[in-house]
Amino acid sequence: xxxxxxxxxxxxxxxxxxxxxxxxxxxxxxxxxxxxxxxxxxxxxxxxxxxxxxxxxxxxxxxxxxxxxxxxxxxxxxxxxxxxxxxxxxxxxxxxxxxxxxxxxxxxxxxxxxxxx
Amino acid sequence: xxxxxxxxxxxxxxxxxxxxxxxxxxxxxxxxxxxxxxxxxxxxxxxxxxxxxxxxxxxxxxxxxxxxxxxxxxxxxxxxxxxxxxxxxxxxxxxxxxxxxxxxxxxxxxxxxxxxxxxxxxxxxxxxxxxxxxxxxxxxxxxxxxxxxxxxxxxxxxxxxxxxxxxxxxxxxxxxxxxxxxxxxxxxxxxxxxxxxxxxxxxxxxxxxxxxxxxxxxxxxxxxxxxxxxxxxxxxxxxxxxxxxxxxxxxx
Numbered sequence: 001x002x003x004x005x006x007x008x009x010x011x012x013x014x015x016x017x018x019x020x021x022x023x024x025x026x027x028x029x030x031x032x033x034x035x036x037x038x039x040x041x042x043x044x045x046x047x048x049x050x051x052x053x054x055x056x057x058x059x060x061x062x063x064x065x066x067x068x069x070x071x072x073x074x075x076x077x078x079x080x081x082x083x084x085x086x087x088x089x090x091x092x093x094x095x096x097x098x099x100x101x102x103x104x105x106x107x108x109x110x111x112x113x114x115x116x117x
Numbered sequence: 118x119x120x121x122x123x124x125x126x127x128x129x130x131x132x133x134x135x136x137x138x139x140x141x142x143x144x145x146x147x148x149x150x151x152x153x154x155x156x157x158x159x160x161x162x163x164x165x166x167x168x169x170x171x172x173x174x175x176x177x178x179x180x181x182x183x184x185x186x187x188x189x190x191x192x193x194x195x196x197x198x199x200x201x202x203x204x205x206x207x208x209x210x211x212x213x214x215x216x217x218x219x220x221x222x223x224x225x226x227x228x229x230x231x232x233x234x235x236x237x238x239x240x241x242x243x244x245x246x247x248x249x250x251x252x253x254x255x256x257x258x259x260x261x262x263x264x265x266x267x268x269x270x271x272x273x274x275x276x277x278x279x280x281x282x283x284x285x286x287x288x289x290x291x292x293x294x295x296x297x298x299x300x301x302x303x304x305x306x307x308x309x310x311x312x313x314x315x316x317x318x319x320x321x322x323x324x325x326x327x328x329x330x331x332x333x334x335x336x337x338x339x340x341x342x343x344x345x346x347x348x349x350x351x352x353x354x355x356x357x358x359x360x361x362x363x364x365x366x367x368x369x
Contacts, residue, residue: 031161032168050165051192054158055204079168080161 007046016048016056018095021088024066028083031057057082065091135181141166144188151198152212158201166191215357219300222350224277229317231273303355310351318344 007015023034031053038046060066065088071081084092104114144166148159169187170180178186191197242259283289299309325340 030168031165032172036172049192050169050190051162051197051200054161054165055200058158058201059204077164077167079164080157 007042012046012048015046015099016053017060018092018099019046020056020060021065021084021092021095024082024084025089025092028081030079030081032079034082060088064088135179135184137170137180137184140181140184141170144194147194148197151194154198154201162191162197211357215354218350218353218357222347222354224274225347225350227277228273229321235273300358303358306358307351307355310354314347314351317347 019038020034023029023037029037031050035048035050035053038048057066057068061068061082065085066082067085068080068082070078072078100115106112107114141163145159145163148154148162154162166187169190170183173183173186174180192200238259242256246256246260280289299306322341322344325344326337
């Protein structure tokens, strides 16, 4: 379906934390919306299986990086919303630095213009 | 016949109308049968399923197509459970301890039952030999058979090992399915196991006290403590039992 190859399993697992934290840093969200957003952002290259998302969210919640609350949406349907905590914002900063370090190293090797950290 | 060329799905569609609510209800029950999924988790997954269904419906798919696609997206209930377990490893250990205790209790119960049956047979053989003056070699052998021998105890475990092996090979199918019902809830398990244990404790304990109590009280007390061992296993099983939450999650 997609011309570009899908991400490997290991990369999907490793990138789930910074992706989730970054999405939630932009505002609260719920599982279905998060998956749609990731699909949209990556142009279909990152395809999260729906069942895999919740255990990851719950782990982040146990680690105190995000919090959750059942809330009624505009449609009248109740959903569990997740939002980032202050610890989560700190963790996101670290993640950002680390991912950009990897990114920039690869950019230099591949002779692409790196981004400023 | 024209009908023969139709696909089974089409025939089903023509014969019965797809009931979306019933389908979601079925899916919810299937999910509820998975241990290690808390009611909150299931409620969350159900809202996800409903969102996914609504998403497909908006794209113009009918109820049935939307449901099956959404169901596939969310994942098989047992796979979901595996994913949840992976993120919560202490749950896996609880399950391991649970099964270890179940096996220890099964082996203990089986050896107790088999040694009881052996001593019963021996008693009957002795009774027949002395009261009816029989000389049947089988009865003589039976009356002399050492019922408390370690070898015999281990030999009696063979059927248990055999059943375990057959179950592991998938040869017994659904025949032992009823056992699962005992473990479906903590209350049900205690309701079955505690009376059995009490009967065992009272019968064997009183016999033991009558037999060994007078000449050697310390031995009798040690043996009584040994009788309490199954109670510890029962407590461990009840404590670590994987929870199957039967409560219906709040409608999303």
